[in-house]
Amino acid sequence: MTDIGEAISRVHRAEWARVVATLARRLGDLDIAEEMAAEAFAVAVERWPVDGLPPNPGAWLTTTAHRRAIDRLRREVRREEWHREARMLADTPEPLGAIDDDRLRLIFTCCHPALAMPARIALTLRMVGGLTVPEIARAFLVHETAMGRRITRAKTKIKAARIPYGVPFRDDLPARVSGVLAVLYLIFNEGYLASDPGREPVRHDLTAEAIRLTRLVVALLPADGEAAGLLALMLLTEARRAARVSPGGELVALRDQDRGAWDRELIAEGHALVRARLATGQPPGRYQILAAINAVHTDAPDARDTDWSQIVALYDQLLRLDPTPIVRLNRAIAVAELDGPQLGLAEVDALPLDGYHAYHATRAELLRRLGRSGESRAAYGRAIDLAGNTAERAYLTRRRDQLAGP
Numbered sequence: 001m002t003d004i005g006e007a008i009s010r011v012h013r014a015e016w017a018r019v020v021a022t023l024a025r026r027l028g029d030l031d032i033a034e035e036m037a038a039e040a041f042a043v044a045v046e047r048w049p050v051d052g053l054p055p056n057p058g059a060w061l062t063t064t065a066h067r068r069a070i071d072r073l074r075r076e077v078r079r080e081e082w083h084r085e086a087r088m089l090a091d092t093p094e095p096l097g098a099i100d101d102d103r104l105r106l107i108f109t110c111c112h113p114a115l116a117m118p119a120r121i122a123l124t125l126r127m128v129g130g131l132t133v134p135e136i137a138r139a140f141l142v143h144e145t146a147m148g149r150r151i152t153r154a155k156t157k158i159k160a161a162r163i164p165y166g167v168p169f170r171d172d173l174p175a176r177v178s179g180v181l182a183v184l185y186l187i188f189n190e191g192y193l194a195s196d197p198g199r200e201p202v203r204h205d206l207t208a209e210a211i212r213l214t215r216l217v218v219a220l221l222p223a224d225g226e227a228a229g230l231l232a233l234m235l236l237t238e239a240r241r242a243a244r245v246s247p248g249g250e251l252v253a254l255r256d257q258d259r260g261a262w263d264r265e266l267i268a269e270g271h272a273l274v275r276a277r278l279a280t281g282q283p284p285g286r287y288q289i290l291a292a293i294n295a296v297h298t299d300a301p302d303a304r305d306t307d308w309s310q311i312v313a314l315y316d317q318l319l320r321l322d323p324t325p326i327v328r329l330n331r332a333i334a335v336a337e338l339d340g341p342q343l344g345l346a347e348v349d350a351l352p353l354d355g356y357h358a359y360h361a362t363r364a365e366l367l368r369r370l371g372r373s374g375e376s377r378a379a380y381g382r383a384i385d386l387a388g389n390t391a392e393r394a395y396l397t398r399r400r401d402q403l404a405g406p
Contacts, residue, residue, distance in 0.1 A: 015058040016041070017130035017209075021106040022062050027069055030127055030155050036072070040065035103128050103209075104216050108172075110154075111179035112163050119154040120179040121186065126151050129187040129206070138195040138388060139186050141355060170220075177221060181230050181287065184210050184217070188234050192241075193389050201245055201391035207238055225277050229288030232273035236294035239266035244391075251395040255303040267298045289318045308338040325351045326358075333362055341369040357386035361396060373403045 016037065023033035040061045054060040110124040122140070125131045133151065137144035157163075191206025214231045221227050243257040274295045277288050284292070293314045300306040315331035329351055336344025345366040353359035364379035380400035387393045 015061055017128050018058055018103060019061050019065055020127055020130075021102040023065055023069065024106050024109075024127065025102055026066065030123075030158065032069060032072070034127075036065040036069045037061070039068050101213070101216055104213050107180050107183055107213070108176050109163075110158075111176045111183065112158070113175060114161055114163060115154055115157060117179055117182075119150055119157075121182050122147060122150050123154040124179075124183040125186055129183065129190070131187070131190055132196070135190060135195055139190065173220060174224070177217065177224060177227065180217060181214075181226055184214050185230060185233075185287070188214075188237075192237060193392065195388040197388050197390050197393075201249070201251070201389050202241060204241070207234070207241070210234060211238060225280065225282060226285040226287045228273050228277055229285060229291045232270045232277075232291035233287055233294055235266045235273070236270035236291060236298050239263040239270065239298065249391055249394055250398065251389070251391040253395070254297065259301065262298065270298070271295055284317075286318065286322050289314055289321070293318075306337070308334055312338055325353050326356070329353060329356075329359060329362060336366055336369075341366040345370065355386065357383045357388075357392075359383075360386065361392075364396070364399070368399070368403065376400075377403050 019037045019040065020030075020033050023036055024030055027033055027036075043064055044057075044061060048054070107124050107128050110127060111120045115123070118140070122136055125136045125139070126133065131139075133148045134144045136151075137147035140147060188207050188210035191203040191208075191210065194201055194203050194206075211231070211234050214227065214234060217227045218224070218231050239262050240254075240257060242263065243259070243261040244252055246252050270291065274288070274291050277284065278292075293311055296307055296310050296314070311334045312331065315327065315334055318327055319331065329348060332344045332347035332351075335347060345363065348359065348362055348366065351359060360379045360383035364376050364383055367373075367376035367379055377400050380396050380403075384393055384396045384400070387396060
């Protein structure tokens with residue numbers, strides 16, 4: 001790919017959701033916002049190799065898409081109506097109220113209570129996170145066709161119910177925050193461990209944007225413990241980013257990471273948030289408990305110093321709030337560290353997660369520790385088939401190939 005082609009690709013990743021969010025606020029229609037953004041990027045592919053990269057690519061794209069939207073209104077709407085619409089689009093944007101960030105405002109808009117929670121999350125991941133339908137489907141562990149239908153239905157309901165793309169009132173924010181936090185966490189996770197094999201294994205653009213938006217939510221709702229908990233969780237996870245992938249492009253397991261490469265500033269901020277929430281004496285929510293688990297990990301100077309009994313206790317607490325198979329899987333990993341691989345494997349084998357790559361990767365590691373090499377190799381193979389992240393696949397492949405064949 002040429003240099004300008006690579007530049008366009010980088011801009012697309014960085015600016016797609018931002019352009020869509022701005023257009024959705026101005027136009028009040030998600031489908032048109034997506035279409036106009038796509039047209040603007042198509043124009044960029046034609047123009048930028050000739051004219052060069054503009055000084056502000058995001059502003060160039062937004063302006064181009066906006067102008068094309070006005071042109072479309074002029075073509076499609078009756079003459080007496082398009083004058084009014086074009087004037088409205090050309091006017092100074094409305095005051096932003098409680099939220100002064102287009103992408104965060106669009107997240108709160110997509111997380112309208114009229115939509116079912118799975119639809120809110122899927123739609124926002126597509127429109128704001130810029131994730132593809134296959135990426136979102138992998139996050140939900142469902143088929144991409146079903147996910148595509150879910151997103152289409154959500155858009156249709158917004159249009160049919162005339163849900164406004166206006167700024168939510170401050171009193172409306174708490175009722176929508178759970179869906180917003182779920183979206184931000186999924187965006188962060190896609191960056192932390194990208195599921196698309198065609199992308200880089202760790203997408204700092206997504207993790208950084210998720211952290212930025214979560215900071216805005218915390219600023220909006222400083223009394224919300226789960227918002228602070230999610231921010232702490234993201235910071236403590238992001239702190240390990242530099243140590244997570246080897247120079248050869250292979251995932252590095254937590255126990256093998258160079259802890260000297262961890263970002264101590266992010267860890268200190270994350271720990272401070274966890275302590276502040278504990279000091280309130282209020283019962284912690286899901287994100288706060290996950291942040292506390294990560295605080296235990298990042299507090300250990302060496303993997304051998306990890307307090308696994310505390311981690312198991314925290315997972316027990318989390319299970320009371322979120323009794324899902326994935327939480328049980330993570331608890332089983334901690335049990336294996338505390339009480340041995342046999343007990344951990346017994347818990348893992350009882351879980352209905354055959355289509356989840358981490359389930360098979362966990363089984364492979366535990367079977368390996370028990371000396372059951374043939375079964376371990378088979379489990380590694382299944383995990384490799386299901387994993388989309390290239391760094392993770394490289395790690396699993398090496399681990400499998402270290403074992404003797406059947």
